[in-house]
Amino acid sequence: MTAPTLRRAAIVAPLRTPVGAFGGTLRDVPVEDLGAAAVRAVVQRSGIDPARIDDVVFAQSYANSEVPCVGRWLALHAGLPVEVPGMALDRRCGGGLQALATAAMMVQTGAADAVLAGGVESMSRIEYYTTAQRWGSRAGNAVLYDRLDRGRERSQPEGRFGVISGMIETAENLAADHGISRAAADAYAARSHRRAHAAWEDGRFDDEVIPIDVPQRRGEAIPFVRDEGIRPDSTPETLARLRTVVPGGTVTAGNASQQNDAAAACLIVAEDRLDALGVEPIGFLTGWAAAGCEPSRMGFGPVPAVARLADRAGVGTAELLDAQDLVELNEAFACQVLAVLEGWGWRDHERLNVSGSGISLGHPIGATGVRMVTTLLHELRRRGGGRGLATMCIGGGQGMAATFETA
Secondary structure (H helix, E strand, O other), rough: OOOOHHHOOEEEEEOOOOEEEOOOOOOOOHHHHEEEEEHHHHHHHOOOOHOOOEEEEEEOOOOOOOOOOOOHHHHHHHHOOOOOEEEEOOOOHHHHHHOOOHHHHHHHOOOOOOEEEEEEEEEEOOOOOOOOOOOOOOOOOOOOOOOOHHHOOOOHHHHHHHOOOHHHHHHHOOOHHOOOOHHHHHHHHHHHHHHHHHHHHHOOOOEEEEEEOOOOOOOOOOEEEOOOOOOOOHHHHHHOOOOOOOOOOOOOOEEEOOOOOEEEEEEEEEEHHHHHHHOOOOOOEEEEEEEEEEEEHHHHOOOHHHHHHHHHHHOOOOHHOOOOOOOEEOEEHHHHHHHHHHHOOOOOOOOOOOOOOOOOOOOOOOHHHHHHHHHHHHHHHHHHOOEEEEEEEOOOOEEEEEEEEEE
């Protein structure tokens, strides 16, 4: 039997909200409103008939029962026809990119013609919880866990890997493994803020960012229009004044990713259905891969992920990287980024994160992957087209990578 020919997966109208700081402007905007705003914007920008959307695939890393099955919830909340189904998935930091890849597989195989894919996170609204009160307590105290911290502590089974205190420990492990200095980490972080600020000042984010109306206690809602975690006055000297989280370590609040609130989304459409659906692509997904690594070195995940992606393309890591016009590597920690670059043997900072990333723009976990692809494709189009790579590390010891080309 001849294997069926896969259709190319086109990306249409990738958009994102501004990224809110932890406890900042978007603190009181619930996940359903953030995500629905992105869904509505993609439908409007693309011009697609909402009834022609076959499914909605959304990532959220800190889901709860306030908005169960976030993809379906957002489809309904955004006003899509009730016939449009939805689903949720979680690959932690890689969830948004996985949502895009999953939607692509659906259209490539003919299971769907058009899928709305995205990611959303409101880290400001992540709740505290208890595991001990379902059946009550006879006496004693009840423990409330911070689900944000707890999710990092329990990213891997303790019985197999021992206790890993959290993501900071994994970053410090990489800094020690690869000899990454505090000074090098601070210099990289300052560069990230500088580039993100320049991108806003140059108008490079104008086409990809949609405003979010933030309700006020009194008066009309105020539009939130710009990422609020960027610190343009950051320099290696100012960052050097911050205390490290671990005594004698490398990671500080200034050279690590932020905790954020945001949403991002796009349409994934089969290439042979673009004209029938009346939509225009900005680019195509050309390949993707996920790979595991030691949880204690989770930040190294992009190295095996890119290696696996390169192997599937029949090339080596260096050849794949050299073929890209731009590379988006999520900045979980500055020392982690520098360790990955060492692992790749690739140090072309001129093509890396040209508009900043997690340290400056922020890291709204479930939304980050789609945010990165949105920024990548808009920047490639601004430069006249080309090819790009988006990759990130993932809590628990994973990496994910995907390649794209402009239409």
